[in-house]
Amino acid sequence: MLRDITLGQYYQTESVIHKMDPRVKLGGTLLFIISLFFFKNYAGYVIAALFLGMVIRLSKVPFRFMVKGMKTIVMLMMITVVFNLFLTQGTPLFTIWKLTITQEGLKMAISMAIRLTLLIIGSSVMTLTTTPNNLTDGMEKMMGPLKVFKVPVH
Structure with missing residues (x-):
């Protein structure tokens, strides 16, 4: 189980x-995650x-090797997808027992799954290509410029 966690490993x-x-790499990863x-649409996710x-x-x-690290967050992703599917208000698609799946919920669930996948793999690229010492x-x-404000860096 622990060897399946690739986030934080160096390749x-x-x-x-x-x-x-x-x-x-740190700045690029941060910009990628923020982006x-x-x-607002799937074309952005494709890009x-x-x-x-x-x-x-x-x-x-x-x-x-990168996708292997996704195994550890599949449960978190499934919980996120299920909550978005059943708890987002909107136009009903169909009902299962007392739970209703809406068009908006389906769209939100798909977007969140894609977003989480890209976020984890994008972060993995940074950690897999940079040693922990180099990242530190x-x-x-x-954070060097923060010294001007007397903020302790280490």
């Missing part, structure tokens, strides 16, 4: 993504998936 290989500055919450596919290809990390150093350098 050793030579690639353009591995050689990038960790600050660029997922601004998409995000294509971008993520390109980055994964450039990283030379096997896609199966990158975060420390990114």
Whole structure:
């Protein structure tokens, strides 16, 4: 079970993504995650998936290795999908016992599943291509400007 968790692991290989500055990867990952919450239609998710596919290809990390990490969050994703399916108000599609699935609930459930999947795989790319020490150093350098405000960085 624990070896199925790929988020936070480093995958050793030579690639353009591995050689990038960790600050660029941290900033890019943050922008990618934020962008997922601004998409209002599926075209945005398709663009995000294509971008993520390109980055994964450039990283030379096997896609199966990245998807293996998804096994750990499938239960969380299923709970999110079920809650969105049955608890979102809107135009009823059909009723199962006392639970109604709405058009809006179905759309929200699909969007949340796609968003969570892209979010986890996008975060995995960063951790799989950057050593923990480099990530820490990158975060420390990114927070360097906070010294002006007397904020302790370490």
